[in-house]
Amino acid sequence: MDMNKTIERINYLYHKSQDQELTAAEKTEQSQLRQKYLQAIKVNLCSQLEILKPQKNEGKYSYKPCNCGKHHH
Known part of the structure; x- marks a missing residue:
């Protein structure tokens, strides 16, 4: 089951539990x-x-997720 279907099923069961008792x-x-x-x-x-x-x-540590040069890190 892909993640979208997993989330849909989780949501379905949640909403069902709001209306009636789940088995x-x-x-x-x-x-x-x-x-x-x-x-x-x-x-x-x-x-x-x-x-x-x-x-x-410059003596400080920073975290850079990439070296693309397109972002200001």
Whole structure:
């Protein structure tokens, strides 16, 4: 299941839970989908943080995500 479908299903189960009690299977599915979503966010964040490298500039450290020259860092 791709992430958009995962989010759609999480939202569907949330809205359904507001109208009626979810079954045990639906509660389990909701929990598993939420964990999958959170894991994807953590992986994405970690990969973005790995790109950042400290650069020493005039005695101060700054973090530059790229060397493209198009951004003011």
